Amino acid sequence: MQAITITITRPEEMNRELSLQVNLAVHLNQPYRHIVPACRSVDPGLAACTNLTSSLGASKVAVSPLDLRYIASREDYWNALQSEYQPSCIVYPASAQDVSLALQAIRAFGSRFAVKAGGHNTNNFFSSVDSGVLIDIGSMNAKSYDPSTTLATYEPGSTYGELYDYYAQFDRTILGPTLAGVGTGAGLGGGLGYLSPQYGMACDDFRELEVVLPSGEVVDASAESYPDLFFGLRGGGGNAYGIVTRYTVQSRPATQFAAGNVIYLFEQTDAVASAIRDFMQYNPDPKASIVATYMKLPTPGLGLNLDEAILLFLVYDGLDPGDVFGNFTSIPYLLNTMAIRTYPEVINMPIPFLTQLTRGDNTFRVGVHRVNDDSYQTTIHQWRDWAETHKSSYELLSFNFEPVPRSLTDASNSQNGGNAIQMPDGPWFWISYILETLPGLPQAEYEAIQASFRDMVEASGNADGLPLFISDASADQNPLSTFSTFARLQEIKNTYDPDNFFAEKTGGWSFT
Ligand SMILES: Cc1cc2nc3c(=O)[nH]c(=O)nc-3n(C[C@H](O)[C@H](O)[C@H](O)COP(=O)(O)OP(=O)(O)OC[C@H]3O[C@@H](n4cnc5c(N)ncnc54)[C@H](O)[C@@H]3O)c2cc1C
Known part of the structure; x- marks a missing residue:
């Protein structure tokens, strides 16, 4: 196919002319990559946005940072730091064809871009972009x-x-x-x-x-x-x-669930950790599920551990959990909200403290450990020591046990030949570490606290042969490289993104 070369000498004409050519190429069903702009002085993000405003219509593109849709999309990140970036425009596709048009224009103009769904990934540029096109797929919700x-x-x-x-x-x-x-x-x-x-x-x-x-x-x-x-x-x-x-x-x-939160004071740290380990190792009933969150506030503990709490989420798919959570409820607790709930009620269980976890300067890290050693205890203590010595640097810290029981890995591996994680036989567990730094920290201080937090997590040592959970990982942890399927994923990436368009123009996990 012949390349279409456009020669335009006046930069102000660039966006309009190039847009016309791109629209023509779409009309003639020609790939955009054959359109070679002869003028490179134009801002690629703005050029793509001009084109998309004309091809998709203004109702699907917000260009002004004062547009209410633009403000809402830009505000809606769980890591508030992502809201600092300013897209050249935000595109609201209504169909796969709109997404296709957007990608083709982005490619043609050499713009950067990002795809945003729920905006909960905390890594820079995974679903945010500065001077590029943000594709907010939030309006595709059939x-x-x-x-x-x-x-x-x-x-x-x-x-x-x-x-x-x-x-x-x-x-x-x-x-x-x-x-x-x-x-x-x-x-x-x-x-x-x-x-x-x-x-x-x-x-x-x-x-x-x-x-x-x-x-x-x-x-x-x-x-x-x-x-x-x-x-x-x-x-x-x-x-x-x-x-x-x-x-x-x-x-x-999904009909009725016996579910609730149990809250303990931190003096029960070791007792609860042992109960979690026993549950991960010995629970025979896959209808029973737990998530355990240890939380730490920057306020003084006053010798009474008033800055700490352990929050368990206990969920049983059915009306009668029997004694399956007995190891947890036999430990003295502050509050137990177990009740019969629908699944949406389970998901919206009252979560004290957690509202503070929304839209802060939040970042994630992940660890992975086996159950049959003492890492379930040592990791908590390392985290807690770090929390004590860095009180002035965070707004909130949490440490979350995410069990991966054998029933889960069996179910996973029995469908479609297993997933891209190819989960090794359980039980083992991921730990997600969440750090919410104080708002407005000077850059040097922010970087220092992040580096110290990273060192603490790395020092806890991950188990060999187990994959890191990419959804909880920091970009620098390079989690895909811990998958046994990494080489296969690299091949798939090369097949579908042969000219590194996504690799170079949007954020995401490293394939190297
Ligand atoms: C408070 C909180 C609780 C969490 N709880 C859990 C949990 O219980 N279980 C769990 O597994 N994870 C959990 N996570 C982690 C979560 O899975 C990741 O943060 C995930 O990336 C969020 O997806 P999103 O759509 O909200 O975020 P986004 O940041 O919008 O998207 C995440 C990534 O996926 C890409 N993406 C999104 N949609 C598409 C698409 N349609 N096509 C191609 N790429 C796309 C984006 O570009 C981005 O790189 C939690 C995270 C937070 C902050």
């Missing part, structure tokens, strides 16, 4: 349920909380994370939730994905069609192989 197949189909713009609410009317749910505000990007990173011990990770339930490839082509990926792409997207992360514009997943029954 959803449906087919009772004859029990399959759920949804677009990527809803939060998981909205999806759980919607599927509850059918007494069903879909697998996903444990908090309502998290977006559908979580499933692409695996997706660990309360039903995972029974059914596996959220991505194990994927059946078909509509994907806009980096080339702009729209394909349906499943076990039969584009199986390598389907494999990569099941736990291998978002914004690497394409943009998912529709999910079809196996739904699961």
